[in-house]
Amino acid sequence: MDDKSILEFTDKSVTFDQFVDFLATKVAIRIHQIEKGELEVSQAQAYKLFGRADVERWIRNGKLQPVRISPGKKRFSLVDLQKLASVQQNYLL
Incomplete structure (x- = not known):
């Protein structure tokens, strides 16, 4: 071209x-x-992009922490979410 x-x-x-x-x-x-570190997504966006079950499991297991919390709203680092999503999961353990 x-x-x-x-x-x-x-x-x-x-x-x-x-x-x-x-x-x-x-x-x-x-x-x-x-x-x-300015790429952040809301909790609702994180659910939509990566699946609610996965995001909630990462939070529950301490692997994902909100980067910013305001009244009634949580924001997560997109980089952190992408790193967690790229890890091979073993659900049998």
Whole structure:
């Protein structure tokens, strides 16, 4: 694909260079957020993404702690959730 190629999206058309610049910016922002620990999700989002049973088990077993608690709301680190989800579970033990 050359630099003058046009990418067609349902809502607009952009050049390949514009797309790459936008994507690189988004990736850089996401890396920065991960490094700073700013990527947090609500308890409801954690349930939706990783399953309520798994999230509750991780909390009960002390493997997952909220990074922030406000009245009636808990927020969890997305990085922590992803690490726990990637661990092979042995449910027989």
